Amino acid sequence: MRTKTKFLAVPYLLWMTIFIIAPLLFVAYFAFTDSAGNFSFQNIIKLGDYIPVFITSIWLGAVAAFLCLIIAYPVAYFIANTSEKWQKFLIMLIMLPMCMSFLLRTIAWVSLLSDNGIINNTLTAIGLSPLPLIRNNGAVILGMVYNYLPFMIMPLYTVLVKMDSSVINAARDLGANSFQVFRRVILPMSLPGIVTGITMVFVPAVSTFYISRKLGNTSLTMIGDVIESQFKTAYNPNLGAAMSLGLMVLIFICMGIMNRFSKDEEDILL
Amino acid sequence: MKKFNKIFTVLVYIFLYAPILVLIVFSFNSTKSTIDFTGFTLKWYRELFTRPDLLKLLMNTLIIAVIASVVSTVLGTMAAVGISSMKRRSRSMVLTATNIPMTNPDIVTGVSLALLFVFAGTFLRINDVFGFWTLLIAHITFCLPYVILSVLPKIKQMDKNLTDAALDLGCTPTQSFFKIMLPEILPGIISGATMAFTLSLDDFVISYFVYGASFSTLPIEIYSYTKKPMPPTVFVLFTIMFTVIFLLLFFMNMAEYKKSKKKKIDL
Structure with a gap:
């Protein structure tokens, strides 16, 4: 039985070898x-010219991931502590936007933020001066946070809802104040969720090209923009492939650092 | 603190739904403007059904999503059953490879598949390789890991003795799979299939690198409106899809909640 069922994976292994490896x-x-x-x-050497592009992308992606974490944590915590009925409903409302076209939702931000868009029209209507809301890095980060926030809320919710409340009560009984309970008990126990969440936000954010084109300054170039243009317009797949390789290595390094960090943290705290 | 959390959560939900609300409101706008609401109309709703091009793209998107989710669910479930009976070492190797498309950025997955397809095209002397098949293969490829990773834990949770008992009692391996294992791992299969379907439905980045002029999907069409103005019929389609998915999720949740409540009473 055991040896026979193993062969059920063969079609998948073939598929994986041809279409992934x-x-x-x-x-x-x-x-x-x-x-x-x-x-x-020559392509790898050429990557040197794109170091500023890599730095900008990492910076924007990291800020977006950090903001997502700060915003998602209280939300996930709140959802995890409501009644079961509300949890189901609230989680459904978090997942619903993920099912809808992210292109259209980003376009909606354009009409909200643009110079004579909905927000600025409202501002002028009530007598305030319009704000430069679009075509800057802030708008790009907003677009990233908006699109990828559910990817942070979901894993955080999953770890927080499983958390044993008796551990928290025990910490309270032993004299820990709210901050200490959070810092010493809740935060370390939710670390796996934080790591997954950051990964799920940072990877798509750092490699995006749509958000930066729609919301960013025309001079803003991200890694994704370069790869896309090498394949679609400039037609230099060799450079595009080198950029992709660079992106993969970059993400591999970032993940490595984060896993290392999270392990150390766990060792210290637990 | 609790009050702050509540208000903050409400604000985040408003933030998540504001753009969706904008799209829904402008599907009823009498002009093509996406900034000024000039008056209520249903004419775009009527126009959607007179525009075969958009409906055709929706159809294409659904065809790919249905086939990709069915194929990846079958292949993925088989793979999960197979992987769970592998030795530890080969299992961890396969799982590492399975994780690649999930941790790799979509753009890299798209680009790498495009390079493979170009090579296969010149190798097999196919003139225009990009089209339905490349799109379908790409979608199956990025759906597979999600199916496998949602089925595997269910197999792990299962009591191994059950299948052994079934075999001892004279079931064939096929019978024991369909009668014993399948009902146990069904929740994992369903959640994997749902995930595959929604991922395929909304995928843009990977599709963008492997689609051809002969076969395109809705997200690719929406992207092409970067240069030309967006027709409000697209917002109409969005509104309809949003309503359908909302109702679907809502009733699925209701049913599940009622079932879990009943179970608790029974216990």
Whole structure:
């Protein structure tokens, strides 16, 4: 039985080899060849020109992930502590926007934020001066936080709802104040959710090209913008592949640092 | 503190739903403006049904989503059953590979598949490789990990003795799968299939790199409005889809809640 059921995974293993592993090898192959197919480092060397692009993307993605964490934590905590009926309903309302077109929802922000958009029209109507709300990094971060906030709330809710309330009560009984209970008990126990949440926000945020194009300044270039244009308009797949490889390595390093950090933290606190 | 949390949560929900409300309101706007609401009309709703192009794109999107979620659910469930009976070492290797499309940015997954398809196209001498099949393959590929990772925990939770008992009592392995295992892991399969369907329905980034002129989907069409103005019929479609999904989720939740409540009373 045991040996036979193993073979049920064979179709998937084949699929995975052809459509997950092989494509990544193609990325590596294109990154290390020139347009004629000869081995070359020119694309990797060219990545040096894009260091500012990488830094901007990491910065925007990191700020968005951090803001998401700060905003999502109280919300997830509140949901996890309401009655079961309300939990179900509130979680459904968090997941609902995730099912709807993120392109259209981003376009809605354009009509809310633009110079003669809904918010600025309202401001002028009540006699205030309009604000520069769009075409800046703040708008890009807002778009990221808006789009990826549910990805942070969900994992945080999952860990917070499973938390044993008797542990918190025990900490209280032993004389910990609210801040200490949060810092020493709730926060360390929710760490796995925080790590998952940050990953799920940071990865799509750092690689986006749609949000930056719709809400960002025209001079803003992110990693995703470069990759997209190399494949779709400039047609230099070799450079595009090198950028993709760079992005993958970058995310790999970030994840490594975060896992390390979260492990250390757990060791200290527990 | 609790009061602050409550007010804050309400504000976050307003933040999440404000843009959705804007889209719904402007599906009823009498002009094409997305900034000034000039008057209530239902004409875009009528126009949607006279525009076969948008309905065709919606149809395409649904076809891909249905096929991709069915195929990935079947393949993924089989894989999960197989993986759970693997030895520890090969299992962790397979799971690491399964995690790749989930941790990789969508843009990298899209680009890498595009490179593979271009190569396959020149290798097999297909003139225009991008179209229905490339889109479908890409969607199945990014749905599979979600199915596997939602079915696997259910298999782990299951009592292994049950299937052994069924086999001892003379069930064939197939019978024991359909009679014993399937009902146990069904919740995982359903949640995996739902996730696959919604992911496929709304995917833009990966589709954008593997679609062809012969077969396109709704998100790709919406993206192309970056240069031309957005017709309000798109907002109409959004409003209809929002209502349908909202009602679906709502009633599913209600049913589940009633069931869990009944279970508690029975216990």
